[in-house]
Amino acid sequence: MIEAWSVADVRAAEEPLLAAGAPLMERAAFALATVVARDLARRRSVALPDGGRRDGRVTGARAVLLVGSGNNGGDTLHAGAYLARRGVEVLAVLTGEHAHPGGLAALRDAGGRVEVLVGSPDDASRADRPHDHLDAHVADRVASQVARADVVLDGLVGIGSRGPLRGVAGDLVARVSAVLDDGARAGLDGRAGLDGRPGPGIELRAGSGGRGRPWVVAVDAPSGIGVDDGTVPGPVLRADRTVTFGAAKPGLLLPPATHLAGRGAVVDIGLRLADRVRSEDGDAARPVVRRLEPADVAARWVVPGPTDHKYTRGVVGVVAGTSTYPGAAVLVTSAAVRAGAGMVRFRGPDDVTRAVLAARPEVVPAAGRVQSWVLGPGVPPVPGPDDEPAGDGGQHDRIGSALAAATGELAADVAGPRVPVVVDAGALSLLPERCPPSAVLTPHAGELATLLRSRGDDVTRADVEAEPLRWARRAHAATGATVLLKGSATVVVGPEGAWSQSDAPAWLATAGAGDVLAGILGTVLAAHSERVVHEPGLAAELAAVAAVVHGLAAERANPGGPVAALDVAGAVPAVVAELLAARSEGF
Template sequence: MIEAWSAQDVYAAEAALADELASGELMARAVRGLVEVVAARVDQLNAETVVALVGAGNNGADALYAVAHLAEAGVSCAAALDLEHVHAGALEAARAAGVVIVSGAEALEDVAEADIVLDGIVGLGGRPGLPAAAAAWVAAIPDDAHVIAVDLPSGQAADGTGFDPDGVLADETVTFSVAKPVHLLPPTEQACGLLTVVDIGLALEAPPAVVRLTFDDVVDLWPVPGPEDDKYSRGVVGVVAGGEAFSGAAVLAVTAAVEAGAGMVRYVGTPTPTGLVRAAVPEAVHGEGRVQAWVVGPGLDVDATDDAAPAQLEVARRALASGEPVLVDAGGLDLVDDDVI
């Protein structure tokens, strides 16, 4: 399983760990991991310029320290920032390493020419939306630049609940210790790209805020038939799908039920899709009978006027009212009360 922890729990664990370490060591660990990823991309992409978008918090400091290390290694680096709101130590290190410090219109010009953009505008306190200056930086990122976000793409919600299409859309994200909800939940995961988690020695005792199954987890959970099983113990799926207008949906639904491993599949439909199912999936059984789960609705036309349609729709209604598990799709949704959906 892939697990993610809330920003609050991460902050608490980081504070406890920082108290045990020398001053600045926790950030140094994060920066080393970040530099390793960015340096690898510089080599892989033959990148000539790296531009950091630097905010006032620790993520901005991470990005600024990272380009300082890269500049010391001979990479051409610039940092777009607000001199009144920047980590002083990171700024000093960047200047000493030869990082070009830019702001205003000059910053937009440098961003527009970047091969790699390192996004350190905001951290785990991030929420949808960006200040005007930062939004201008993001808008200036060229389409062919490789964007690496520090901890999370700026403009996206750290808790994964808010996606901003005008925020940073990263090719990859480098985060520290553990994944956060922004990396796993659907609204914001799309903005994160490839995820790298850098180990900085953090131990979290709090339970994860988000847990997501992987393919291997599903394989482990999937029941495997044994010698004592029969078609009923494996499960019988009833399919009410297709019609004279959308007959192919019946074949798709019945085939999927068979391929998923059902012990038996029953199909209820009108003449045209029934003929197609008989030809494509001869092992399917036709008509009502003992069923333990239903698929209702693919290709089902609740307004159909052919003679066989009323009987099929009546079976669909009985399936929805049966109390058995039901997967409802397409036309089947028209048979479900609004307060249920």
């Protein structure tokens, strides 16, 4: 499991170590240089006669360092010095006067070159001028140098920075990003040679290793992202790798910034946050956000034993679909069956029931006891006073009865104790004022904005997409329910914290994908039903489990290409089997 800690927590963990003279910068710089050298060697690999590949030589590679002031710039400069001693041609581009003196001296001593865009790094007599702007010709020249590099290190600002990149740094990142993105759009990506002229006066060609677009490494975090919340308020240079020190930072896991962070590498510099950081009341502090890895999912997946039967494995009740949208019911029930539910019960109009049974004859079209509910996919919201009546085929009434049972008010036609519930699509308009955490809401950004506006918040879909964690937290506070916010990265918020999963390919943005997720989640909740009702934080963790399986199934359904929702449901059994097999082999 990956745990991401706030900037304040990281700073609190660093303070006693710095006071004791721990060489944190040296540790960070050496680890950064080691990761960069390894990546360079792999990108410059050579083919072997047997068809395999051997790591290439680092000597002769070219590195450009984009360096700001402060310790983050010092980490970058010291790492550049290590690389220069290994034969890498290093150019440091400084965006201000106040480069880290020790790092600058180390780089120069190692033979690295330095170019200063504003002022002199050796003159500390005048303050930085953050509102200076970069001359267009200088920006073009630096962008050209970046384009010819094998690797670029982004060390412009540290994790304490707030707001968008401005001035010289902002201008530089905007120009470099435009050049590299133009090259990628022209088909000049990291797997092919870079030729052509993607911008005025800029020639993009292959790096000396012939591997195409330079490999971009962010130092601690991509400069310009919201390190604590994952926002992207201005220009950011998209990284292929982020090397972060001591612990992951929330912005590396949270959308939209997570899509700019590339592959992660957390290097240990001795912080031990879980041991060192304490809240004011003396309790151990919590990570801001967590991310499950495959081993975590396997550990939480319930495997039936020899004494289990269909009722003990988890019975999922589904109210989904209408005559207009019968496919949603087929997708939810198919996903629940394929995810391993002991039984799936379906309740809906006769024509929808027939469609479900034609696709999944295992489904039971009768009321009875369930261990979880999935409510609302393919059902329209309750119409407003000025809207036309909804053709819901009685589904709103069925959802209302099931919601009453799931949230603690037993209805006459629903037997058994309170159980977890997945609330999706049209069922969101039927929520009671307060819900237990065992109710998991699964809106996309537009649905979440609608839900929050109905409760007094002035928020749009664009607002939710820009700050997913903030608004998912707000929805959890407003309803009491666990909130799974669907998107390119899925954010889950419950009473014991947040999760962010980015396991799905972009191809999963397709009609019906959310219905499949709802069916998987209903099955996972049913398998843990009693615990979910009594352990407030468990629903959020299991929602993250379902999101991982959903994403992995989408990739397995057609690696690297388009997928249909029903194909995703069909890939779930193999994904679960692979996860469990790896667990049994000592994941």
